[in-house]
Amino acid sequence: MAAFALRRVLLAALVAITVSAIAFGLLYLSGDPVRALAGENATDEVIQRLSQEYGFDRPIGEQFLSWLGKAVTGDFGKSIYFNTDVAEMIWDRLPITMALGVMALGFAICLSIPLGVLAALRPNTFVDKAALTISLFGQALPNFWFAILLIILFGLTLRWLPISGNSSFAHFILPAVALGYYATPAFMRLIRAEMMDVLASDYIRTARAKGLSTSSVLFKHALRNAIIPVVSLAAVQLGFMLGGSVIIEQVFAIKGLGALAWESISRSDYPVVQALVLVISVIYVGLTLCADLLNAAIDPRLRHGH
Amino acid sequence: MNPVLEVRGLSVEIPTASATLRPVRDVSFDLHPGETLSLVGESGSGKSMTALAIMDLLPRQARRSVERLRFLGEDLAGKSAGEIGRLRGAEIGMVFQDPMTSLNPVYTVGNQLMEVYLRHKNASKREARERALFLLDKVNIPDPALRLCQYPHQLSGGLRQRVMIAMALMCGPALIIADEPTTALDVTTQSQILDLLRSLQREFHMAMILITHDLGVVAHFADRVSVMYAGEIVEQASTDDLLERPMHPYTAALLDCIPVPGSSRHGGKLRSIPGVVPLITSGDQGCAFRRRCDHAQDVCKNAGIAMRELSGGHKFRCVLLPQNSADVAMKNHA
Ligand SMILES: Nc1ncnc2c1ncn2[C@@H]1O[C@H](COP(=O)(O)OP(=O)(O)O)[C@@H](O)[C@H]1O
Numbered sequence: 225m226a227a228f229a230l231r232r233v234l235l236a237a238l239v240a241i242t243v244s245a246i247a248f249g250l251l252y253l254s255g256d257p258v259r260a261l262a263g264e265n266a267t268d269e270v271i272q273r274l275s276q277e278y279g280f281d282r283p284i285g286e287q288f289l290s291w292l293g294k295a296v297t298g299d300f301g302k303s304i305y306f307n308t309d310v311a312e313m314i315w316d317r318l319p320i321t322m323a324l325g326v327m328a329l330g331f332a333i334c335l336s337i338p339l340g341v342l343a344a345l346r347p348n349t350f351v352d353k354a355a356l357t358i359s360l361f362g363q364a365l366p367n368f369w370f371a372i373l374l375i376i377l378f379g380l381t382l383r384w385l386p387i388s389g390n391s392s393f394a395h396f397i398l399p400a401v402a403l404g405y406y407a408t409p410a411f412m413r414l415i416r417a418e419m420m421d422v423l424a425s426d427y428i429r430t431a432r433a434k435g436l437s438t439s440s441v442l443f444k445h446a447l448r449n450a451i452i453p454v455v456s457l458a459a460v461q462l463g464f465m466l467g468g469s470v471i472i473e474q475v476f477a478i479k480g481l482g483a484l485a486w487e488s489i490s491r492s493d494y495p496v497v498q499a500l501v502l503v504i505s506v507i508y509v510g511l512t513l514c515a516d517l518l519n520a521a522i523d524p525r526l527r528h529g530h
Numbered sequence: 531m532n533p534v535l536e537v538r539g540l541s542v543e544i545p546t547a548s549a550t551l552r553p554v555r556d557v558s559f560d561l562h563p564g565e566t567l568s569l570v571g572e573s574g575s576g577k578s579m580t581a582l583a584i585m586d587l588l589p590r591q592a593r594r595s596v597e598r599l600r601f602l603g604e605d606l607a608g609k610s611a612g613e614i615g616r617l618r619g620a621e622i623g624m625v626f627q628d629p630m631t632s633l634n635p636v637y638t639v640g641n642q643l644m645e646v647y648l649r650h651k652n653a654s655k656r657e658a659r660e661r662a663l664f665l666l667d668k669v670n671i672p673d674p675a676l677r678l679c680q681y682p683h684q685l686s687g688g689l690r691q692r693v694m695i696a697m698a699l700m701c702g703p704a705l706i707i708a709d710e711p712t713t714a715l716d717v718t719t720q721s722q723i724l725d726l727l728r729s730l731q732r733e734f735h736m737a738m739i740l741i742t743h744d745l746g747v748v749a750h751f752a753d754r755v756s757v758m759y760a761g762e763i764v765e766q767a768s769t770d771d772l773l774e775r776p777m778h779p780y781t782a783a784l785l786d787c788i789p790v791p792g793s794s795r796h797g798g799k800l801r802s803i804p805g806v807v808p809l810i811t812s813g814d815q816g817c818a819f820r821r822r823c824d825h826a827q828d829v830c831k832n833a834g835i836a837m838r839e840l841s842g843g844h845k846f847r848c849v850l851l852p853q854n855s856a857d858v859a860m861k862n863h864a
């Protein structure tokens with residue numbers, strides 16, 4: 225198990241570095257940052273001074289390595305726009321986006337697991353079709369639109385929940401639902417398909433032949449096997465939610481990483497954008513790693529390298 | 531002596547979009563204490579369906595009907611799912627065909643053995659563990675304490691089938707149903723597992739239904755045989771009687787397929803009956819075997835072919851005169 229974990233951690237680190245190198249290169253290619261910084265009418269002299277100041281005159285490989293070297297120690301440099309510490313800006317925003325992502329994932333899972341299991345138990349019946357409809361509705365609507373519907377219904381008409389800001393738990397409910405609902409169809413279909421496969425398996429027949437209770441057959445024997453691919457999907461989806469919360473954060477005026485990314489891109493604040501790409505890719509890779517470790521805990525065959 | 535299991539008029543229907551399938555039709559048999567009854571027939575004859583129907587474990591779409599189903603004198607047909615669940619695993623143990631897929635991959639052998647004991651017996655975990663160790667030893671698994679903590683994928687097919695057998699015996703059942711317990715195993719393991727089943731059956735005084743497609747297995751292990759074809763029992767007799775005097779042409783054809791060591795009867799080749807078992811739907815009538823039968827006549831198309839009985843409880847379902855069937859039998863043993 226320890227060797228397995230170590231292998232996975234090393235692989236994860238490698239992926240994170242590669243992703244940030246690619247992101248670094250892409251930003252470099254997407255235009256001259258100094259020119260963007262200095263403005264249309266800047267003189268050559270100003271541009272040269274800025275280039276030197278920010279190190280843009282050095283070869284790209286060298287720039288990347290020195291940036292990465294500092295990043296590893298938690299130093300992401302200063303924001304071009306605010307001249308404040310980038311790491312601090314990110315640390316301020318990270319918990320907000322994390323809270324939103326985790327709540328959204330929690331909502332998606334709490335909705336889709338019971339629906340998926342019910343659908344698998346009664347395939348092609350009313351229950352199955354209703355579950356499918358509920359989840360398809362989530363995918364058919366663009367999530368900003370769904371967010372606006374939620375705001376109108378629960379925020380403006382019923383006045384149950386706040387619709388903007390991130391100052392309390394209640395502020396996260398609508399955005400989490402809007403963000404999470406979008407992921408429910410994928411979860412529901414996966415759980416339904418996996419449960420149906422598992423319920424038709426020989427070891428479930430064995431469990432029933434042993435006279436075990438329905439709940440033991442369903443939850444102990446079936447769900448634990450069916451959940452394995454769901455864990456991997458959850459990691460990917462949470463990653464999407466963290467990276468993709470840009471729109472939802474805008475709609476609900478939540479000051480999270482998504483909003484920071486949005487603002488920094490529009491301000492050409494390269495140090496912040498680069499740091500965000502690295503942080504989000506590390507989180508993403510970290511989530512996949514967590515999913516692998518969790519699955520190894522669930523399924524002994526993965527621990528033993530089968 | 532009262533039978534352990536009485537089955538009368540057991541049928542299974544599966545409605546599909548085009549027709550209603552009838553994979554089990556009017557199956558009847560008795561099973562006496564300590565006896566081994568073999569259900570034998572080619573793949574697709576409805577042997578597994580019959581076993582699952584008795585256990586109330588049929589697939590969702592399948593409908594069961596039965597005139598009489600009694601286990602140790604108790605009526606099973608009228609019992610609720612919960613009451614039958616109390617018998618399954620406790621009074622009736624099952625061993626399935628494929629040991630590679632019949633154990634849950636994510637729980638240890640010990641966990642899966644103990645849970646059935648904990649479910650049915652008012653026992654502590656320690657007692658359940660003790661019982662599991664005892665049975666792993668009984669099924670000749672070396673180092674039972676180690677195996678208890680292992681997962682199924684760490685065991686060979688033969689060992690897993692031994693675990694399945696131990697699991698079926700955890701609660702001391704009166705009946706064990708083994709559905710092709712050795713079909714997925716290699717030849718040497720096969721005979722070890724069958725010998726093991728037989729010795730455990732004697733030691734614990736259990737009745738056994740041994741499902742197989744192999745008449746060679748039947749000859750060695752069964753007291754009585756029910757030959758199934760396309761969902762029906764076509765012949766039923768004591769093993770000796772059936773092997774000596776097969777009355778139904780299907781039985782005769784099956785017997786003809788057993789390779790005889792040292793004989794060049796089939797030019798050394800394994801033989802099988804040409805064609806496959808048909809799927810019977812609600813519209814079909816007549817003898818299901820007639821299209822593959824060398825002796826088929828026009829009468830074989832008639833509906834309702836009754837069981838006929840010879841002395842000694844030897845029954846068969848064929849309209850051909852016993853004289854003709856005897857000829858068939860003679861021919862095969864010439
Ligand atoms: N779930 C099912 N739905 C429809 N037909 C089935 C199903 N399971 C088995 N059958 C059919 O029932 C017949 C009997 O199958 P089975 O009892 O497994 O035969 P055996 O065990 O003798 O090989 C076969 O023709 C098979 O195709």
Ligand SMILES: [Mg+2]
Nearest residue numbers: 577578709710
């Ligand atoms: Mg079968």
